[in-house]
Amino acid sequence: MNNTTMEIVESERIRRLIRRGEWSQATSGAAPGYVQCNLAILQSDWAAEFLRFCQLNPKPCPLIAMSESPGDYLLPTLGKDIDIRFDVPRYRIWRDGELVEECEQIDTLWSNDMVAFLLGCSFSFEEALLADGLEIRNITEACNVPMYRTNMRCAKAGRLEADMVVSMRPMKAEHAIRAIQICTRFPSVHGAPVHLGDPALIGIADINRPDYGDRVTIRADELPVFWACGVTPQVAIERARPALSITHSPGYMLISDLLNSNLAVL
Amino acid sequence: MNNTTMEIVESERIRRLIRRGEWSQATSGAAPGYVQCNLAILQSDWAAEFLRFCQLNPKPCPLIAMSESPGDYLLPTLGKDIDIRFDVPRYRIWRDGELVEECEQIDTLWSNDMVAFLLGCSFSFEEALLADGLEIRNITEACNVPMYRTNMRCAKAGRLEADMVVSMRPMKAEHAIRAIQICTRFPSVHGAPVHLGDPALIGIADINRPDYGDRVTIRADELPVFWACGVTPQVAIERARPALSITHSPGYMLISDLLNSNLAVL
Numbered sequence: 001m002n003n004t005t006m007e008i009v010e011s012e013r014i015r016r017l018i019r020r021g022e023w024s025q026a027t028s029g030a031a032p033g034y035v036q037c038n039l040a041i042l043q044s045d046w047a048a049e050f051l052r053f054c055q056l057n058p059k060p061c062p063l064i065a066m067s068e069s070p071g072d073y074l075l076p077t078l079g080k081d082i083d084i085r086f087d088v089p090r091y092r093i094w095r096d097g098e099l100v101e102e103c104e105q106i107d108t109l110w111s112n113d114m115v116a117f118l119l120g121c122s123f124s125f126e127e128a129l130l131a132d133g134l135e136i137r138n139i140t141e142a143c144n145v146p147m148y149r150t151n152m153r154c155a156k157a158g159r160l161e162a163d164m165v166v167s168m169r170p171m172k173a174e175h176a177i178r179a180i181q182i183c184t185r186f187p188s189v190h191g192a193p194v195h196l197g198d199p200a201l202i203g204i205a206d207i208n209r210p211d212y213g214d215r216v217t218i219r220a221d222e223l224p225v226f227w228a229c230g231v232t233p234q235v236a237i238e239r240a241r242p243a244l245s246i247t248h249s250p251g252y253m254l255i256s257d258l259l260n261s262n263l264a265v266l
Numbered sequence: 267m268n269n270t271t272m273e274i275v276e277s278e279r280i281r282r283l284i285r286r287g288e289w290s291q292a293t294s295g296a297a298p299g300y301v302q303c304n305l306a307i308l309q310s311d312w313a314a315e316f317l318r319f320c321q322l323n324p325k326p327c328p329l330i331a332m333s334e335s336p337g338d339y340l341l342p343t344l345g346k347d348i349d350i351r352f353d354v355p356r357y358r359i360w361r362d363g364e365l366v367e368e369c370e371q372i373d374t375l376w377s378n379d380m381v382a383f384l385l386g387c388s389f390s391f392e393e394a395l396l397a398d399g400l401e402i403r404n405i406t407e408a409c410n411v412p413m414y415r416t417n418m419r420c421a422k423a424g425r426l427e428a429d430m431v432v433s434m435r436p437m438k439a440e441h442a443i444r445a446i447q448i449c450t451r452f453p454s455v456h457g458a459p460v461h462l463g464d465p466a467l468i469g470i471a472d473i474n475r476p477d478y479g480d481r482v483t484i485r486a487d488e489l490p491v492f493w494a495c496g497v498t499p500q501v502a503i504e505r506a507r508p509a510l511s512i513t514h515s516p517g518y519m520l521i522s523d524l525l526n527s528n529l530a531v532l
Contacts (some may be wrong), residue, residue: 173461180446195439197489
């Protein structure tokens, strides 16, 4: 690309719409090929513990970027001019672990002790699976991916602890094997599945009653395949009840300028 | 290693014992780290078809080496001074698809139209799995791996056709996922599993009644994991009934000087 032209990449184009308040949809399918991120913003007295929680639990909490110092709302490693106070289409405000508000910008809430954490998201590996010809049921059925609380305990970091939340995509065995191969290449977006087969073995009582998201069809010749899910750190935050935290609204992600293919380790 | 000394590697040491008739055991566990191979010897009117069968079905038939020309009994790419007429501890002689004899050398049967094919074997990936801390049930239970005929049709090559035979190792889901990652690195020794979970989906009626090898324990929290098996080309040969063919006796493999770790593609 010739840098002297006015061309902008699709990720940047959509972020501009979001910043101007001209984009109010979820970001699934927007800017294909670009990495989208989960967001968690915490005050600095929680930041070290949250960073440690991510380091100890990289599968549910794959950290891709964070504020360089408290109060820094720019994320230059993720993309040009990203300002985390404006560039996510919908935010959730949590006080003492309770959801109190959804809004489209957080500049009036931002303070000099805030730290933004951006985590990898399943959209990236779903794109890689689709590109390989695999079917993803929640996409076929146009609903949210089903997510479940499990009995798989995350490593504790100070006041932050949680049982892992997993997302589930049903697949035939041969496709599950292929999905494991593909997702292994993408550790920064949850990596390989953490379980497949019998849901009861990870503490899921009824596969047809997800704790988050929607139920999807599981056929007789399919196995449920489970991935570590970015809802896990949200559960840890809800449980720990910090005075103030801010997340993206589910499905309304930060669109970065990183390419999904650049996340592949192989 | 200093080539001027008389040092020999462990693989070569055991081959010398085999050639002198001083080794009559199976080769499982012998010369750790070195690639062991399945053997099939066919007369030249079958060789092109067998080579094509291997190329079309690389998971059950991962070809590692073959005679450079008909009648050539040396395999220099596999190791120093390997003579396929003497260096396998036990051979099976087949006439018109029927097993007629087992013997310890085949020099009197060798003719100028014979072609030897050496195929990768599960010992190599089992070693990689063990090195990663995984348990392999047939090793723990000191028996042969259970093997099953399936309904997975191999691609046909001339007169050679077969349904795939698979070997099975039970594992917890998290270990099955790890095994898929590890075996993916070793395509020349059967590669990633071809199925896991419900045996009926690949035409196995009773997992506790293997068609070859021994039954192993499958625990309630485990999945059966299935790999393409080197018995498959033997089935194709038996079925096609060539006038004469020679194989290794199960478990009595050719020990090469190649290192298992050198087979890893990553």
